Amino acid sequence: MGNRAAQAATKAARSTVGFAARRIASSEWLMSIVYDHMNETNFAGLAEHEEMLSDSVRVDAYHRGIERNVQSGDVVLDLGTGTGLLAFMASRAGASKVYAVEHSDFIQVAREIAQLNGFTNIEFVQANSREFTPPEPIDVVLHEQMGDELFNENMLQNVLDLRDRVLRPGGRILPATFRLFAEPVTIHDAMRIRRFWNIDLPDGIDLSATEHSPIAGRFDTGRNEQFWARPGSVASTVGEPHPVLEFDLHTLESLESLATDHLIERTASADAIVDGCCVWFEAEFDDATTLSTSPLAPLTSWGNRIFRLDQPIGQGEQLRLNLRMGQLFEPSTWHVDLL
DSSP, X not given: OOHHHHHHHHHHHHHHHHHHHHHHHTOHHHHHHHHHHHHHXXXXXXXXXXXXXXXXXXXXXXXXXXXXXXXXXXXXXXXXXTTSXXXXXXXXXXXXXXXXEOSSTTHHHHHHHHHHTTOOSEEEXXXXXXXXXXXXXXXXXEEOXXXXXXXXXXXXXXXXXXXXHTEEEEEEEESOEXXXXXXXXXXXXXXXXXXXXXXXXXXXXXXXXXXXXHHHHTTOOSGGGEEEOOTTOEEEESSOOOOSEEEETTTOOOGGGSOOEEEEEEEOSSOEEEEEEEEEEEEEEETTEEEEOOTTSSOOSSXXXXXXXXXXXXXXXXXXXXXXXXXXXXXXXXXXXXX
C-alpha cells in the first residue's frame, strides 16, 4: 500500500473509531456493557489486585464496616467478589451464608483462597450480578465497585438492580452513603506545572503572549485540561469543601435522578493559585466508619482527577465554577468552567 493510501486508510479508521466512541459514550446502555467488559479485563490478574489488597486504608475501612454491620445469621451477597476478601470478612463476622458473585474467571482464585482458609459457607457464583437471583432473600449487599470518580465502574446500575430484585425489605447495603466532591485546590510549589503562558522563566523571557497566539494555538492539543494528582502534591483546598452530590443507595431512585450541573462557590482563605478542581469521594458504612479518597486524606489505591484551572486568587475573593457532568459514568465528558 502506498503512503497516501495508507494515510487515507488510517484517517478513515480514526474517523470510524471516533464515531463509534461518541455513539457509545452517549448511550448509558452501551457504556454499561463497555464497563462490564472493562471490569472483567482490568481486574483479571494478580497484579491488579495486589494494589487493592495492599491498600490498608481501603481494607481497614471495609473490615470495620463489615464487623459493625454484618450480624450473626445474615445472608450476604458480595457483588464483584474479586479475591473474595469481602466475602471472607462477612463470613468471619457471622454471616450464615455468603454468595460471592464474580463474572470473570478470577473467581477461581477466590474459590481456592476460600478452600485454603477453611471457609465452608461461601457459594461462589460466576455470573453477571444482573443475571443472578439467589434462592433466598439477601440481608446485606456488599460491594466495592467505586471508580476513581465514583460512578465509572457500573456501581449504581449493579447495586440498585440487586437492591430492587434480591434485597429483603429492611436489608442493608454496605457502603450505602456516598458524597462526591469537586473542589478547587492548590498544589505545592515544587510539584506545580503551570500553563505554558503562565510559566516564569529567567532573563526576562516572557511566554504570556502565547496564550492568544494563533501559532501556539495550533499546538495546544487540549490534553492539559485534565491531569492526575501525584501523591502528596495537593497542598490545600480553596475554602471549605462541600459535596456536589450526596446520596444513599437505600433510597436513591436511579442514576438519572442525580443532578449533573453544579455551581461551586468558594471563598479563598489565603492568596493562592487555584491549580484545578479535584475530584474525590467518601463512602460511609455507618457514623463511625467512612472511607475517603481525598488527596488530603491517607493515601488510597484510588486516583484523583484534576480539571485544570491555573487561576490566581486573593484572600477573601470568591471563586465561582460551573461543573457540567455530561455523563455521570464517563468523566471524560465532565467539564469545569470559571464564571
